Amino acid sequence: xxxxxxxxxxxxxxxxxxxxxxxxxxxxxxxxxxxxxxxxxxxxxxxxxxxxxxxxxxxxxxxxxxxxxxxxxxxxxxxxxxxxxxxxxxxxxxxxxxxxxxxxxxxxxxxxxxxxxxxxxxxxxxxxxxxxxxxxxxxxxxxxxxxxxxxxxxxxxxxxxxxxxxxxxxxxxxxxxxxxxxxxxxxxxxxxxxxxxxxxxxxxxxxxxxxxxxxxxxxxxxxxxxxxxxxxxxxxxxxxxxxxxxxxxxxxxxxxxxxxxxxxxxxxxxxxxxxxxxxxxxxxxxxxxxxxxxxxxxxxxxxxxxxxxxxxxxx
Numbered sequence: 001x002x003x004x005x006x007x008x009x010x011x012x013x014x015x016x017x018x019x020x021x022x023x024x025x026x027x028x029x030x031x032x033x034x035x036x037x038x039x040x041x042x043x044x045x046x047x048x049x050x051x052x053x054x055x056x057x058x059x060x061x062x063x064x065x066x067x068x069x070x071x072x073x074x075x076x077x078x079x080x081x082x083x084x085x086x087x088x089x090x091x092x093x094x095x096x097x098x099x100x101x102x103x104x105x106x107x108x109x110x111x112x113x114x115x116x117x118x119x120x121x122x123x124x125x126x127x128x129x130x131x132x133x134x135x136x137x138x139x140x141x142x143x144x145x146x147x148x149x150x151x152x153x154x155x156x157x158x159x160x161x162x163x164x165x166x167x168x169x170x171x172x173x174x175x176x177x178x179x180x181x182x183x184x185x186x187x188x189x190x191x192x193x194x195x196x197x198x199x200x201x202x203x204x205x206x207x208x209x210x211x212x213x214x215x216x217x218x219x220x221x222x223x224x225x226x227x228x229x230x231x232x233x234x235x236x237x238x239x240x241x242x243x244x245x246x247x248x249x250x251x252x253x254x255x256x257x258x259x260x261x262x263x264x265x266x267x268x269x270x271x272x273x274x275x276x277x278x279x280x281x282x283x284x285x286x287x288x289x290x291x292x293x294x295x296x297x298x299x300x301x302x303x304x305x306x307x308x309x310x311x312x313x314x315x
Contacts, residue, residue, distance in 0.1 A: 011035065013075055015040070017081050018041075018083030020042040020054065026208045027211075037052075040053070044056060062104070077112060079111075083101065084098045084149075087174070087177075095148070114219055115149060115160065116165055118146045119229075120138055122136055124137075124139060125270070132164070132229055161225075164229050165206065167203050168205070169207060171209075178242075179245065180297070182246075183300075183301035186251075186301065187301035187302045189251075196255060196258075202237050203270075205241070211230055221281065228277055228281060229273045229277060229278060231273030233272065233275045235271055245297075
């Protein structure tokens, strides 16, 4: 019997989509640590070294029958959608990856589907806590495409949940994101200052490992047909977070803030997620402090930069 087949002990199996991504990788590891059998799907698996099987598949282009075949092959009890389009893509690509993909997953008929949504589905909110009852009015293509995906799941009657997630930090954060970019700059030991747009926002951040724990809790629960907020529960100054990263680095690296030509697009300038429903329904709450999350983010960026810096030193 292979490691991915259902054993007589009734253990559960999860199929994670986007398994090699920042969030998806942590989700896979959290399920494995919780005793689930894990299989993954990713657009590319080149260089991936995991104790579980990962299938290389372009989910946006795949027919629902192909996804259903993977669910059936692994006898998956739960499918987690941690895939999607975020940075460096067109609006059409966002619609394909964040909206149309959910329709394909529903058509595949998974026993249970956990959809990872986004706080940006709410859009700008006055300075008050964002609850699941807060009206959704996204103002960005990303927020609109994620909301369309969430509605597709909720309107379908599929057994599952939408976890509406705040901004995510922690080890492995993408260098395309603000905090990941700052950490990568610090890790590169560049003598040049990092130039950023004015850091005026206050945002809610959750550590990626806490998010992964929330996904496991959601998968194991019997709660269905709901939106549940997952976040840190605090509105934190982004400027302060960047300053804390610089302080953790300890070298006094320069950060320059300057207005962007043409102004800035509309965005949610203040965010604080009310996560009490997650505590009530899932028994989940964030456990890691922002200080721990930032420290581990910086450490992971330093490790990632080490091979490049070593190669440069030997040229």
